[in-house]
Amino acid sequence: MVxxxxxxxxxxLGNELRNISKNFSGYDFIFTDVKQLDICDPSAVKEFMxxxxxDWIINCAAYNGVDKAESDKExxxxxxxxxxxxxxxxxxxxxxxxxHVSTDYVFDGTNHRPYTEEDIxxxxxxxxxxxxxxxxxxxxxxxxxxxxxxxxxxxxxxxxVKTIIQKAIETGSLNVVxxxxxxxxxxxxxxxxxxxxxxxxxxxxxxxxxxIYHYSNEGVCSWYDFAVAITEEAExxxxxxxxxxxxxxxxxxxxxYSVLDxxxxxxxYNIVVPYWRxxxxxxxxxxxxxx
Numbered sequence: 307m308v309x310x311x312x313x314x315x316x317x318x319l320g321n322e323l324r325n326i327s328k329n330f331s332g333y334d335f336i337f338t339d340v341k342q343l344d345i346c347d348p349s350a351v352k353e354f355m356x357x358x359x360x361d362w363i364i365n366c367a368a369y370n371g372v373d374k375a376e377s378d379k380e381x382x383x384x385x386x387x388x389x390x391x392x393x394x395x396x397x398x399x400x401x402x403x404x405x406h407v408s409t410d411y412v413f414d415g416t417n418h419r420p421y422t423e424e425d426i427x428x429x430x431x432x433x434x435x436x437x438x439x440x441x442x443x444x445x446x447x448x449x450x451x452x453x454x455x456x457x458x459x460x461x462x463x464x465x466x467v468k469t470i471i472q473k474a475i476e477t478g479s480l481n482v483v484x485x486x487x488x489x490x491x492x493x494x495x496x497x498x499x500x501x502x503x504x505x506x507x508x509x510x511x512x513x514x515x516x517x518i519y520h521y522s523n524e525g526v527c528s529w530y531d532f533a534v535a536i537t538e539e540a541e542x543x544x545x546x547x548x549x550x551x552x553x554x555x556x557x558x559x560x561x562x563y564s565v566l567d568x569x570x571x572x573x574x575y576n577i578v579v580p581y582w583r584x585x586x587x588x589x590x591x592x593x594x595x596x597x
Contacts, residue, residue, distance in 0.1 A: 308508055309334045311360035313345055313393075314367030318460035319407060322497035323364065330505060336360065339367075345389040348396075355396040362504055363393060364405045365444075368437075372411070375433040376557040386436035390443040397447060403507070403514055405500060406444035409437045410456035410488065410522075415561020422567045423454075423518040431558040441518070452518045453500070453571070456564055457532070460493035461592040466529075470536045471593070474544035480537075484530035484548035488564045489522040492585035496521055499577050506575060515574060520566035523582035535583055539590045 314320045315337030327335045336358060343354050345367055369375065369385035390406060397404065411434035412427040429435045444450045459465040473480055499521055507514040527535070530548040537544045551560065571577050 307332065307334045308362070309336065309358060309360045310362040310364065310504065311336045311338065311358065312364045312366060313338055313343065314365065315339050315342075317366055317368070318458055318463040318465060318493045319366040319497060321462035322460055322493045323366070323500065325494070326497055326501060330501060345392055346384050348392045351389075351392040352396045355393075360402055362403045362405070363397065364407075364500060364504075365390065365393060366407055368407070369433070372431060372433045372560075373557040375431065375436065379432045379436070382432055382436040383439065386433075387439040387443060390440040394443055394447045394450070402447075402449060403504075404444060404447050404450040405503070406440065406450060406452050407496075408441050408452050408454045409434065410454060410564035410566055411561065412438040412441065412454065413561060413564060415486075415564050417563055420565040420567035421520070423520060423570055430561070433558060445516070445518075448516065449514070450516050451503075451514070453496075454518065454520050454566060455491045455496055456488050456522045456566055457490040458493050458496070459490060459589065461589055461596065462493070466490075466532065467536055467586070467589060468593070470533050471540050471542065471590075474537050474540070474542045474546075478543070479545040479547070480533060481547045481549045481553065482530045482533040483551045483554070484528045485551050486560050486562055487526060487528050488561070489524070489526055489566065490532055490582045490586065491522040492580070492582075492589055494589070495523060495580055495585050499571070499575075499579075502577060503575050512575060519571040519574075520568050521571055521577070521579070522566050522568065523585050524568075524579050525582045526565050527582065535586055536590070539583075539587050540594075
């Protein structure tokens with residue numbers, strides 16, 4: 307039986323992978339979070355890998371405090387870089403496949419066209435730097451794939467979609483920046499894409515090709531456009547007002563344009579990527595059921 311380890315199992319992507327794991331019979335899924343496995347502890351990671359010998363490792367664990375990382379670089383590096391180094395060291399010489407999830411923040415956001423995997427990273431934040439170093443660490447393993455994503459949200463955990471819904475209900479009026487452009491990513495879609503790669507490789511539908519890949523939903527929007535769509539899909543009567551990024555003082559510089567080119571992952575693994583608003587509708591329908 308193929309053993310698949312998911313770290314960061316209690317996060318948005320980890321929970322989405324847990325949710326769809328029931329659709330994949332014949333695989334032994336192991337979901338861990340810090341309580342079950344502290345990936346920042348090299349000896350704990352080495353022992354865990356030795357005992358469980360996973361065929362696949364999907365690392366969803368991350369430090370995501372973009373502003374906080376500016377004053378807490380050590381914590382960001384500990385989780386986003388050094389923990390990845392621990393995983394890679396623990397599977398050195400093995401045939402384990404390693405999928406590591408990264409971010410659009412490895413770019414500075416000054417492009418005016420979608421970023422490809424060949425574009426040179428230039429992180430403008432401590433968070434982005436820690437994630438880029440994590441990519442470098444992951445790719446030292448011969449069987450490693452890095453998947454960069456952006457604007458992740460889900461019916462699980464805390465995220466922009468849930469925040470906008472809550473504040474729209476509470477206040478009836480929102481100010482949202484319109485000069486930062488990217489693409490939302492429904493974590494459920496990313497989970498499906500990851501498992502399509504895993505299952506497709508196992509079933510010999512296509513070869514596993516290590517390297518860097520990009521995944522987000524299709525389409526482009528600003529945070530303002532995203533917020534308007536959220537209130538519309540959730541059917542909340544709320545005034546959403548476009549404002550400049552300079553309106554808000556933030557410690558970390560957000561990328562003004564971080565659209566990701568997904569051609570590589572679509573062509574190599576035959577991944578069908580849904581339009582962002584279609585997936586938003588799906589997520590909000592799930593949130594409505596849990597009220």
